[in-house]
Amino acid sequence: MTAIRQEAIQMLEKVPEDKLSFVMQIMQGVNGLIGIADTKEKEDIDLNQFVMAPTDRGQNADKYVRESRDNDRF
Numbered sequence: 001m002t003a004i005r006q007e008a009i010q011m012l013e014k015v016p017e018d019k020l021s022f023v024m025q026i027m028q029g030v031n032g033l034i035g036i037a038d039t040k041e042k043e044d045i046d047l048n049q050f051v052m053a054p055t056d057r058g059q060n061a062d063k064y065v066r067e068s069r070d071n072d073r074f
Helices: 003-014 017-034 061-070
Strands: none
Touching: none
């Protein structure tokens, strides 16, 4: 083990438990900068599942709003 690695480990041992998550986030960011891939693979999400089928109301939204405004009794 190199001296710098030993020093890093000693510094890490001094970090309070409640602050370790911040240190881990920084280390993950550094790993991303140097090209070390994260071991987790992201699942592809089909975004088309969130697209709603068109309706007459949706196609004619301006007309619908105009008619609603015209029919408003207030």
